[in-house]
Amino acid sequence: MxxxxxxxxxxxxxxxxxxxxxxxxxxxxxxxxxxxxxxxxxxxxxxxxxxxxxxxxxxxxxxxxxxxxxxxxxxxxxxxxxxxxxxxxxxxxxxxxxxxxxxxxxxxxxxxxxxxxxxxxxxxxxxxxxxxxxxxxxxxxxxxxxxxxxxxxxxxxxxxxxxxxxxxxxLDYTYSPGRAQTAYINALAEQRNVGERCPSCRKVYVPPRGACPTCGVATLEQVEVGPHGTVTTFCIVNIKAKNLDIEVPYVYAHIALDGAGLALHGRIGGIPYDEVRMGLRVEPVWTAGARYPDHYRPTGEPDADYDTYRELL
Ligand SMILES: [Zn+2]
Structure with missing residues (x-):
């Protein structure tokens, strides 16, 4: 461990x-x-x-x-x-x-x-x-x-x-993400997305929280997901945030990585903001030494069918 x-x-x-x-x-x-x-x-x-x-x-x-x-x-x-x-x-x-x-x-x-x-x-x-x-x-x-x-x-x-x-x-404190998210963060350092599958409902949580909130049981089986994913829903950000060096407008999206049972958040780049759409297929873009993808960009694949992500909105 x-x-x-x-x-x-x-x-x-x-x-x-x-x-x-x-x-x-x-x-x-x-x-x-x-x-x-x-x-x-x-x-x-x-x-x-x-x-x-x-x-x-x-x-x-x-x-x-x-x-x-x-x-x-x-x-x-x-x-x-x-x-x-x-x-x-x-x-x-x-x-x-x-x-x-x-x-x-x-x-x-x-x-x-x-x-x-x-x-x-x-x-x-x-x-x-x-x-x-x-x-x-x-x-x-x-x-x-x-x-x-x-x-x-x-x-x-x-x-x-x-x-x-x-x-x-x-609020100034020491945060521990716990066992499940520690494994997730360590995998991210290798540019891999690792979630955990619920033994009862089979849902794959990314990032994992260590337990399935629906079934109330521990999730121990690790599952690698992505790296490609689908934009399930998104918003266009028009307000510039302090200490954040991103030009507005930009798009922030829910992205369901392939194999994941829920969507995570990420910024969408490499495409004009007004062309981002539900179903857009994306992949992470990593910057050197970063622990997280800087943003996600289109893969060029055809858009995902709505039925493939309708439960992941
Ligand atoms: Zn479950």
């Missing part, structure tokens, strides 16, 4: 969202060092605020100020902070119920160690030096021994409100 592959994988994108009136007031408030919650129909104050009452689903707009001091309701120690986390030294993730609020806010607590943190401890906001109208305007929380801080008396109506934010999303 060859070694199962693993590799680092990062999925990253900026998420742009507009803020409704409640989130706008909350984040603009943070910029002005004011923490706003919202009052629900049953008189509770939610911080962070939401736009709809969680009990009645009514729209709620009644903003109320709460204090920048509060009480830790639960916590977990983060001994190895990761990139872009609120602090670059070990810290506690805490849920803090601010004075005047009925719900707790998730944030970081700057503390020397886990022994210095406990449920029920008093904390206060440490404001960021530069504030832009984001949750990061709260740099973190810090231990606090005084009483409840004074309120500013403001409940909104800020100048130049924040109306949108860009939240970077990033």
């Amino acid at each position: 060859p070694e199962v592959l693993k590799a680092p994988l990062v999925v990253e994108f900026p998420f742009t969202r507009s803020l409704g009136p409640v989130q706008s007031a909350f984040l603009t408030g943070l910029r002005e060092r004011v923490v706003l919650g919202v009052r629900t129909g049953d008189g509770r104050t939610l911080v962070p605020p939401v736009e709809y009452d969680p009990v009645t689903a009514e729209e709620i707009r009644d903003l109320v100020e709460v204090a920048p001091t509060g009480t830790v309701t639960t916590w977990a120690w983060n001994h190895a902070p990761r990139r872009d986390q609120p602090l670059d030294t070990p810290f506690a993730w805490v849920l803090v119920r601010l004075d005047g609020a009925d719900t707790a806010l998730l944030h970081a607590l700057d503390a020397p160690g886990p022994d210095a943190v406990h449920t029920g401890m008093r904390v206060r906001i440490r404001w960021a030096e530069e504030r832009t109208g984001a949750i990061t305007d709260i740099a973190c929380f810090e231990p606090y021994t005084g009483g409840q801080a004074e309120l500013t008396g403001r409940t909104g109506g800020f100048e130049d409100p924040v109306t949108g934010i860009v939240a970077p999303a990033r």
Whole structure:
């Protein structure tokens, strides 16, 4: 059994969202060092605020100020902070119920160690030096021994409100494709497509996932498929993707490799985009050293009969 592959994988994108009136007031408030919650129909104050009452689903707009001091309701120690986390030294993730609020806010607590943190401890906001109208305007929380801080008396109506934010999303992890896909990827390195056949329904999965999702049994028999295949369906891409050096328009297709029981994805090249069609016979084009075909191009064979791929759309 060859070694199962693993590799680092990062999925990253900026998420742009507009803020409704409640989130706008909350984040603009943070910029002005004011923490706003919202009052629900049953008189509770939610911080962070939401736009709809969680009990009645009514729209709620009644903003109320709460204090920048509060009480830790639960916590977990983060001994190895990761990139872009609120602090670059070990810290506690805490849920803090601010004075005047009925719900707790998730944030970081700057503390020397886990022994210095406990449920029920008093904390206060440490404001960021530069504030832009984001949750990061709260740099973190810090231990606090005084009483409840004074309120500013403001409940909104800020100048130049924040109306949108860009939240970077990033997943950074080690991915292992497992036994079946490791065999598939290793075969691709030799420019071969190897799938697995279900012992029950005989379907050949390419790429293989290790089990047949229909029959619920392991697929162990390896089957080489392709290299030729048939375009079963396709789309014309007109939007240029960042970091992808392909001129638009181009065609992305479902391709059923000969012998495969389902289609895989691939780009179609070597033919004008508006001449690509269902049933077009194609073959992979490899670039030196690549693990995957760069694209598929027409083989020149006659188009496949619809009945030969109608189950593979
Ligand atoms: Zn099956």
